[in-house]
Amino acid sequence: MSRRVAVCAVAQIKNEPDIWYQRFQGMLLECFEELIKKTGVTFDMDKGIRNIVTCSDDVFDARTISDSGMADVVGAHLRGEKKSAQNGINALGYGMSMILSGHDDLVLVMGHCKESQSESRNMCTNLAYDPFYLRPLGLDFLNVSAFQAREFMKKSNITDEHLAKIVVRSRKNASKNPFARENGSISEKDVISSPYLSDPVRELHQYPVTDWAVGLLLCCEERANEFTDKPVWLTGFGNCMDSYFPGDRELTSNFALKKAAARAYKMAGVKDPKTDIDLFELNDAIAYQLPLWAEGLGLVPEGESDLWVESDGMDRHHVNLSGGMLNGNPIMLSGLARAVECFLQLRGEAENRQVDGVKRALAHGTTGGAGQHHGVIILEK
Amino acid sequence: MKKEKDFDINNCYTISGKLALPYTYFAGRTGSTFITHIRDNKKIMGVRCNHCNKVFIPPRQTCEKCLSMISDNWVELENQGEILNYTVVRYDDNHLPRKAPFILAMIKLGKADTPVIHIVEGISINDVKEGLKVKAVFAEKTTNTILDIDHFEPV
Ligand SMILES: [Zn+2]
Numbered sequence: 001m002s003r004r005v006a007v008c009a010v011a012q013i014k015n016e017p018d019i020w021y022q023r024f025q026g027m028l029l030e031c032f033e034e035l036i037k038k039t040g041v042t043f044d045m046d047k048g049i050r051n052i053v054t055c056s057d058d059v060f061d062a063r064t065i066s067d068s069g070m071a072d073v074v075g076a077h078l079r080g081e082k083k084s085a086q087n088g089i090n091a092l093g094y095g096m097s098m099i100l101s102g103h104d105d106l107v108l109v110m111g112h113c114k115e116s117q118s119e120s121r122n123m124c125t126n127l128a129y130d131p132f133y134l135r136p137l138g139l140d141f142l143n144v145s146a147f148q149a150r151e152f153m154k155k156s157n158i159t160d161e162h163l164a165k166i167v168v169r170s171r172k173n174a175s176k177n178p179f180a181r182e183n184g185s186i187s188e189k190d191v192i193s194s195p196y197l198s199d200p201v202r203e204l205h206q207y208p209v210t211d212w213a214v215g216l217l218l219c220c221e222e223r224a225n226e227f228t229d230k231p232v233w234l235t236g237f238g239n240c241m242d243s244y245f246p247g248d249r250e251l252t253s254n255f256a257l258k259k260a261a262a263r264a265y266k267m268a269g270v271k272d273p274k275t276d277i278d279l280f281e282l283n284d285a286i287a288y289q290l291p292l293w294a295e296g297l298g299l300v301p302e303g304e305s306d307l308w309v310e311s312d313g314m315d316r317h318h319v320n321l322s323g324g325m326l327n328g329n330p331i332m333l334s335g336l337a338r339a340v341e342c343f344l345q346l347r348g349e350a351e352n353r354q355v356d357g358v359k360r361a362l363a364h365g366t367t368g369g370a371g372q373h374h375g376v377i378i379l380e381k
Numbered sequence: 382m383k384k385e386k387d388f389d390i391n392n393c394y395t396i397s398g399k400l401a402l403p404y405t406y407f408a409g410r411t412g413s414t415f416i417t418h419i420r421d422n423k424k425i426m427g428v429r430c431n432h433c434n435k436v437f438i439p440p441r442q443t444c445e446k447c448l449s450m451i452s453d454n455w456v457e458l459e460n461q462g463e464i465l466n467y468t469v470v471r472y473d474d475n476h477l478p479r480k481a482p483f484i485l486a487m488i489k490l491g492k493a494d495t496p497v498i499h500i501v502e503g504i505s506i507n508d509v510k511e512g513l514k515v516k517a518v519f520a521e522k523t524t525n526t527i528l529d530i531d532h533f534e535p536v
Contacts, residue, residue, distance in 0.1 A: 014382050020395055021388045030383070062400050126476040131406050132416065133439045136526040137498055138470070138477035143485055146468035178382060199469045243445060247487055247496040248437070251466075 003267070005099045006224035006231035007379070009038040010340050012214040015181040015328050018116040019211040024061065027213035028112050029073045035215050039227040041106065043075055051080035051104045055091040055111035057332050059124045062117065074110040074215070087283070088214075089335025089365025089375035093237040095218045096377075105220045112213040113330035121209055121331075128368065133245070141285070141331075142206065144369030146198035148251040149288040153200055155252055156291065157306040160200075163287040164191035165309060167204050167326060170284075174323025176353040177341075181210055181328035205287040210328035214336050216343075232346045236270065236378035238263025246370060254296030257364075257374040261297050268378035270360075273298045277378070279318040279345050279361040281338030284326045289371065293364060294319065297376070321345070321353045335365020335375055342379045408525065411452045415440050419529040423519050427493050429454040435494045439527075459491025461516035461536055466496070469506045478528065482506050488515060488533055499527070503534030 011034035013019075013027055035041070042048035052074055056066040063069055067076075067083040084091035088111045095107040115121050125141035152158060168188050174180035186204065194204040217227060224231040240259035243249045261273070270276045280299060284290040291305030299317060300308045307313075314320065322341035329337040342361035344350045360380045367373040408416060411428070418424045427436045430444035430451045437444075442452040467486040470477060477483075484506060487496035501515055515533040523529050 014384065016385070019385075021385055021390050021393065059400075062398060120474050120476075122472070122474050123476045131404075131526065132408055132412055133527050134498065135476075136478060136524065136528045137485065137500065138474075138479075139485075139498065140474075140476065143468055143470050147466045147487060150466055150468065196469065196471050198471060201468075245439060245495070247498060248445070 003100070004221055004233040004235045005096045006219045006221060006228070006233060007343055008217045008219050008224060008227035008231055009035050010214065010216045010343050011035045011038065012179055012340060013212065014179050015210050015212045017181060017209060017211070017328070019114060020116070024112045024114050024213065025070045025073045027211070028070055028110055028215070031213050031215035032074055032110065035108070035217050039217055041217060041227055043079070045079075049075055049079070049106050049108050051082075051098060051106070052076040052108045052110060053082050053084060053091045053095045053098070055084045055088040055109070055332055055336065056113060057085050059127050060113050060115060060118065060330075060332065070112070075108060086373065087331070087335045087365035087367040087375060088333045089339065089363065089377060090239060090367075092216065092234070092336065092339055092377055093239060093375060096234045096237055099218060099220050105223050107218045109216045109218060109336075110214075111333045111336050113332040114211040115209045115330045116211050125331075125369065139369065141369040142201065143198045144246050145286050146201045147246060148292075148370035149200050149286065152252045152288055152292050156303060158288060158291055158309070159306070160192050161188070162291070162306055162309045163205055164188035166284075166287045166290050166314070167191045169314060170320065170324050170326040173321050173353065174327035176351070177322050178351070180323045181208065183208065183327060201286055201288070207285050207326050208328045210330050212330050212333055212337070214333060214340060216336070216340070230347050232343045233380045234377060235380050236264035236266070236268025237376070238267065239373065239375035241373045244372070249370075251370055252292065254292065257293060257296035257371065257376075260374040260376045264376040264378050268380070270378060273362065274317070277360050277362050278358045279321070279342060279355060281322060281341050281361070281363045282320055282324065283334050283338060283364050283366045284320065284324045285331070285334065285366070287326060290314070290320065290324065290326070293371070297362070297364070318355050318358070321350070321355065335363060338363035338365060339377055339379065346379055346381045411440050411442050414455070416525050416529060419519065420523045420525065423460070425458045425460055425490060425517060425530070427456045427458050428452060429456050436492060437495050438490065438493045438497045456492060458493050461514060462488045462490035462493070464501070464509065464511055464513045464515060465489050466511065467501065467509050469509070484509050486515070486533070499530060500532040501534065502532045
């Protein structure tokens with residue numbers, strides 16, 4: 001059995017603060033039509049797409065069974081469709097497993113999220129918590145992450161200065177990414193003097209509200225050349241869910257990320273991520289998470305991420321050259337945004353942020369407050 | 382790549398909507414016991430996993446580590462404990478139980494092994510710190526949720 005799945009093409013719209021002038025169906029349709037044009041794939045029931053994996057969220061869309069409202073525009077009408085209502089990295093892992101299991105040859109992965117539609121993103125994430133123990137206290141992904149930020153900053157020597165450097169670098173990198181949200185440049189002083197949202201998380205430490213849509217065409221190894229002469233291979237996937245109650249978790253132990261990464265590394269034959277992987281895209285929803293996740297992935301020895309940030313380790317290891325989630329990707333799709341950047345880099349299509357000689361890359365996604373769930377995908381040339 | 386200016390928005394509009402749907406939730410057998418002890422007896426209860434030798438709050442039916450049934454192993458916790466971690470919420474929003482700024486803390490109650498999250502009042506947001514001892518202040522009116530403890534305040 002083949003152990004790898006081809007990504008034949010990706011299509012995306014630009015990340016924007018408020019796409020009020022387009023329905024999410026229209027956003028998806030643009031991606032969908034571009035994928036058809038790039039690959040010539042059809043919906044023939046013998047040779048074409050018979051299965052689609054979508055990624056969206058009921059609360060962000062304000063409609064239950066959120067996939068049913070756009071199944072037709074992503075070609076899922078009258079054929080197989082499955083929805084992932086977790087971070088899109090899982091939609092990609094799901095599509096990958098459908099092909100590796102032999103269930104189908106071709107899978108289309110389509111994701112959308114308009115964070116701008118609701119009055120408050122924090123109210124949306126508050127609904128992730130139960131109505132007895134956590135929701136009444138007003139917990140949301142921001143204030144729960146603040147607990148993790150405090151604990152990590154205490155344990156790791158990561159300071160406000162390190163976080164400012166991470167945010168400024170994210171904006172700088174994003175300015176070279178034509179699909180990134182346009183946030184304007186800022187200084188480290190701006191970050192350090194931005195007001196606290198939920199101590200120690202400051203306003204500029206958090207990713208801004210963003211709308212986006214994306215699509216990827218996956219194919220089995222045997223047929224990939226029908227759709228592209230430059231496939232990128234998915235060679236490893238792992239994910240892991242940590243405990244539900246924040247108080248049950250060791251918030252800075254990276255328990256779930258270590259498990260997710262170990263599974264992906266084993267599947268892809270990665271021995272040491274520091275030397276075996278050329279480029280990393282990490283799901284940094286809030287600035288402190290970039291060094292925390294880097295430790296969890298084994299990219300940085302535990303407790304040394306402050307030195308790593310100071311010594312430009314993020315540049316040396318080619319981390320988040322897209323700008324990362326920190327610059328703005330919707331929460332549902334941040335892992336897909338990471339994978340798309342890896343795809344472009346591996347194909348040599350990352351324009352003026354292109355790194356020479358990228359052979360293997362890692363894309364990461366998280367779901368839940370303070371990274372309750374992690375997913376890791378390894379992509380190769 | 383299309384941007385806002387590339388879209389025809391003549392005679393286009395947005396509409397306002399709202400999701401507001403009342404629900405009735407079953408609190409569960411374990412959850413019901415927990416909440417009624419707070420409401421009626423002013424007692425905060427945890428459950429012990431005898432196998433893992435660990436006392437959990439909020440209580441649950443099963444230990445996630447060893448999968449033992451633990452919901453009958455009730456342990457009365459102390460009504461006071463120590464702040465392990467905290468944040469000052471400085472934004473206002475409809476889902477928040479207080480006007481900003483207010484303190485949310487992870488509090489390890491006496492006899493518990495996991496911290497419970499709750500609101501801390503009766504102290505300036507500048508004075509909250511790890512290690513601070515706080516005690517439960519019970520709500521006068523029940524909501525049948527964790528807010529039957531109204532908040533914690535310094536001992
Ligand atoms: Zn146990």
